[in-house]
Amino acid sequence: MRTLKGTLITTMTWVLVLMFFFPIAWMVFTSFKTEGAAASIPPTLFTALSFDQYQLVFDRGMGTYLLNSLTASISSTAIVLLLAISAAYGLSIRPIKRVQDVLFFFISTRFLPAAASILPVFFILKALGALDNITAIGLLYAAMNLPIAVWMMRSFFNEVPREIVEAAQIDGANLRTELIRVVLPILLPGIAAVALICFIFAWNEYFLATLLTTSIARTTPPFLASFVDGRGQFLAVLSAASTIAVLPVIIAGWVAQKQLVRGLAMGAVK
Amino acid sequence: MTTLTTAPPPAPAQPSAKRSHAAALSLRKKARASRALVLPALFFSIVLTQIPFLVTIYFSFLNWNQLRPAEIAFAGFQNYAVVFTGPDFFPSLMATVVITGSSVVLSLVFGLFFAVLLDRKFMGQGLARTLMITPFLVMPAAAALIWKWSMLDVNVGMVNVGLNFIGLPSIAWNTDFPALTIIMMLTWQYTPFMMLILLAGLQSQSREVLEAASVDGAGPFRTFQWMTLPHLRQYIEIATLLGSIMLLQAFDPIAIMTKGTGGTKTLSYLLYERAFIGLDVGQAAAFGVVTVIVTIAVATIALRTLFKVFMNGSER
């Protein structure tokens, strides 16, 4: 009786999980079909696999867009980490109450709809000659991710045992060496989590990229829509492009699953 | 300004008379160092988010249509009058509340459900968890395109193919249920996110306490209601907070799928429409300013009253 119930629940779990995963599996599957097979109804389940769509995607120059996405994501993540670690450390050693206000300020900037100040950003970047510039995009992504990063980092700092920090101070280590030699190693998993989350958000960003980049600095998300074709079938090639676009983040997320869980749940763990 | 607080004058470190001079010095030094460490991030954030917002405020008082550059002039509160008397703002606010609210609640409920299911030991637990988190990792633009063309298309979409397979007619998702379509897509993307946080909460629960409860004769549902849920409270709060922040900004599925029809014109999409289709810089800015004020007001109330987590986090 008990095992039967267990089997039932396990089966149900798997069915539900597979339902959730289905759109992604289907996307990957479709990307290996020919256009004709991709659009046929009823859907073909057994078909010769082809890599033609992937060839096509790279012929259309997807490499450049991926490189831009990578540059923007890595550079913004690097900036965010530097600023957030320093800020979170500052907040954690500070013995006064204004900490909360500072945290509030950071998190409130994340509530700002990006659309509210997109025009000024556009005009400012234009005045600086920084439109279609991957550095500018990297900086904007850094600003976008900084609040959540500061907040998560602070939770990680709160996890560092007080004794360790204080012991370091008694040793005469000043704040900087304390940060680098004692606290950082303990924080490494947390830093990895924050980095991963910032990378995901930067990699997936669509709105700013659409409006602030044109060609040299164009990233992957706005490029995807150009596979929707007014001539005939495009499901397979769109699926192939999407698969490539989502793959880096999915793999990173799968590999660093533990960090992801930790990073996201940190705000609640004390 | 968009800060949540009006800054009180800097509080000097106040060493009590009994403390030694050295301790006071160290305290003051700490405060200074702390300020210095926070400053770069603060400065960066202010430059990149607050300055553009100040410019937005300035723009909101201008009469400026991008296609009539010769007619730029000071407009007073005219743009704000349009916001509050026009037909756009309040329905859009409503749409935002409905779409964000239901997506948060639904993904939280599903997330909790999946967290409980995946917390059990069963065959392939690790794989199931891995597959389950994937929707959150998928680029929203790609997800919206795949959902539109591969899943919800009325002829070749797999959801409709599935419905036909079990004898039901295809559903014209975008036409008949635009808001539901968006909510469904967002829920699909954010359920894994909620699940991840709640799963961490479940796993931090002490096994002994739960076992003790079951020895005491409490059924699984009672245990869940009286022990697990209270324990999860702070995780639920954090999941709600982070989820709302991100869902509030959802733009891609609306731009790609419904184009703002049928109650899907959220504030994010409205702002985009005012700025890039209306091309009226002044009006778009006024909508932006009002949106920010409303959002911040709601966020402040939510943060200060609902989310103890936030406070607790800084009490240490």
Add this chain to the structure above:
Amino acid sequence: MLGKKRAITLGAGLIVIAFALTGCTGAGGGGAASGDVTLTLATVNNPQMKDMEQLKGTFEEDNPGINVNFVQMEEGDLRAAVTADVASGAGQYDIVTVGAYEVPQWGAQGWLTDLTSALADDPTYDVDDTLPAVRTALTVDGKQYAVPFYGESSILMYNKEMTDAAGITISDHPTWQEVAMAAKALNTPDVAGICLRGKPGWGDLFAPLTTVVQTFGGAWYDEDWNAQVNSPEFVEGVNFYVDLLAAAGEPDPVSNSFTECLNQLQSGKVAMWYDASVAASILEDPETSAVAGKMAYTHAPVYKTEESGWLWSWNLAVPKTTKNAEAATTFVKWATSKEYQQLVGTTLGWTRVPPGARTSTYSIPEYEEAAAAFAPITLDVMNAVNPEQPGLNPQPWVGIQYVTIPEFQDVGNQVAQLVADAIAGRTTVEEALDKGQVIAQTAGDKQK
């Protein structure tokens, strides 16, 4: 104090390093030899533009030192990006793809390079070969600000196999009533009678819908810019469209615009389609289309007017802000030249030649043969429509399915969203158009 200073230096230093790092990778993109020009071309992701990108190598070979970089976007994204760029003088693009709606407005603002003499001075280019109606729409005060890459009107397309099977004949100048009857007769659970755009957007839903409204006697504005959106004629036209969709239209119309309808027609899911004439060249491409050779084409259906087709062109223009105006003009001329049409015909197939831009296209023997099914009617309709007065009454602007004022895309979009609600049955057409009237009047007042 030491700690603070150090921390700031540390933070600042790190930021500088980060800047430098990103700067390096960012600048790594442009590794062209000195003297080379790279032109950035913003364009809409239509098939003809993809063909242009495919063939750009020929241009780059013939013009050493000039490279062309294509940026393809969806129509809406393109409009947003290009308008913001051109209006603010950001100068990110050397060549932009601009619709017939924007060209006269942007030309009058002085945002586009006047191409008149560059085109006229080159006898081989033969600018007088451009279709007159299209060229009129691109010219302001005698100055031509853009060159048509392809032009289109709207026609009725139908699957002749299906109409034959149902024993239905459709005349060459059908009325909407006739088309509605046919659509209802052809409508089955598996095949919709007719595909009509329902995607909310002035360039999507309201392109065909405005022509329907006009042939029903309605218009967006009267001669004095009074909005006419809830006038009986406008309401009748929209009601007709909405009712036809409900009775015999494709499922999920609010999702559908040109691309979606094209897909459904090609896969045999709909029998008839009223849309851009350029679709015919895609439907007749034997390599990609399953219905090639099975289609028939007629003039746009009418009710109270003689003709009801729209007039549209996608054009190439050179923004004033470009630093490479000369190279850009060279490319624009190449892409719209007679040689380019030959190039497309010989390398990609004759049905793919961009239609509706040059009169001479229609006398290329290979094109006449390959495009026999739709070329004559396209030329016919494009010469027959009257953008100065498409409806029953005179109007104070030039243009058929749009109103040439800056506010129109906003007005059109918002009213389209309201009508989409009516299509879905969430509101009535009358309610939607009463709200639309208010929106349209606000914009109309600015013209007075």
